[in-house]
Amino acid sequence: xxxxxxxxLTPEELRTVRATIDAGTWIDGKRxxxxxxxxxKNNEQxxxxxxxxxxxxxxxxxxxxxxxxxxxxxxPKRLYPPQFNRYxxxxxxxxxxVDGAVMYVKGTGERVRSDVSCTLFLADPADYDGGELVxxxxxxxxxIKLAAGDMVLYPSTSVxxxxxxxxxxxxxxFFWVESMVRSDEQRRLLYEMDMxxxxxxxxxGETDSAVRLSGTYHNLLRMWADT
Numbered sequence: 201x202x203x204x205x206x207x208x209l210t211p212e213e214l215r216t217v218r219a220t221i222d223a224g225t226w227i228d229g230k231r232x233x234x235x236x237x238x239x240x241k242n243n244e245q246x247x248x249x250x251x252x253x254x255x256x257x258x259x260x261x262x263x264x265x266x267x268x269x270x271x272x273x274x275x276p277k278r279l280y281p282p283q284f285n286r287y288x289x290x291x292x293x294x295x296x297x298v299d300g301a302v303m304y305v306k307g308t309g310e311r312v313r314s315d316v317s318c319t320l321f322l323a324d325p326a327d328y329d330g331g332e333l334v335x336x337x338x339x340x341x342x343x344i345k346l347a348a349g350d351m352v353l354y355p356s357t358s359v360x361x362x363x364x365x366x367x368x369x370x371x372x373x374f375f376w377v378e379s380m381v382r383s384d385e386q387r388r389l390l391y392e393m394d395m396x397x398x399x400x401x402x403x404x405g406e407t408d409s410a411v412r413l414s415g416t417y418h419n420l421l422r423m424w425a426d427t
Contacts, residue, residue: 201388202337202354205269208320209349213263217256218322221284221371224252229285229294240295243362246284248306257281260320260373272394273316273353275387277427278378280312281305282320287331287362288369294362296336301356303376314356314376315384321346321372328368335360353377355384380425390424393417 209217229243246253260282264270280303287293303312319333325345332343333352336359343363344352354360356376381387394417400410 201273201384201391202335202342202352203269203273203391204344204346205267205273205351205353206347207349208263208267208270208351209260210263211349213259214322214349217259217373218371220252220256221246221322224250224284226286229291232283240297240361242291242293242295244286244291246286248281248283253284256284256373260375270351270353273387273391274318274377275380275390275421275425276377277380278310278312280314280376280378282373282375284322284371284373286369286371287365288328292330292366293364296359296361298359299356299376312376313378313382315379315382316353316377316387317356317358317360317374318351318353318377319344319372319374320349320351322348323369323371324348328370329366330363331365331370332363333360334363357384380427381421382426383424386420386424390417390421393420 225247226244227247229241229245230238232245261279264279299314299317301314303314305312325347332345334341334343335354346352379387381390393413397410397413397417400407400413404410
């Protein structure tokens, strides 16, 4: 499932994140890439061990925790701490690649299976040219360039790339979710059912049909979830 979630960050949170990471130490993104990705990766990343990274991770994690759409779509079990990348100048693209299946959290050794990949855009799209996130999907290759503070979720099994930035700088946070429901197809069904339930309740209240459909949702979640 590919999903756009608008306004994950408030304007104040976005200003805080931008001011913090702009003052941080940026390194060659290849230093954090695996064997396959290092051949395609040409960007910069905020040092994972910096105070700036830890401070902004906390802001983004709080924003995710209050976002009901994110929870419904991703059904998070574990979250890889948000990281930050920058594209521009000579470090301006990331070729086709697939995210690693298991991510190791630096400093803790915790393992996070990558079921859902997330990109949270931090730069106004008018401030840079290019930089589209292109995801190879069954229904085409969408080119994604969202407003600052908006986020896109997509299956970590997808081949994807970041197109060259030809003007300005593209800033984003990226991270992975290990979901309680490993199957993308099952997560999609649960998300669509949850959204339909929300609409039914808004239009008709807590009817007997809504209660029964809610029971079906939770029974499917109970059947599929690994907590």
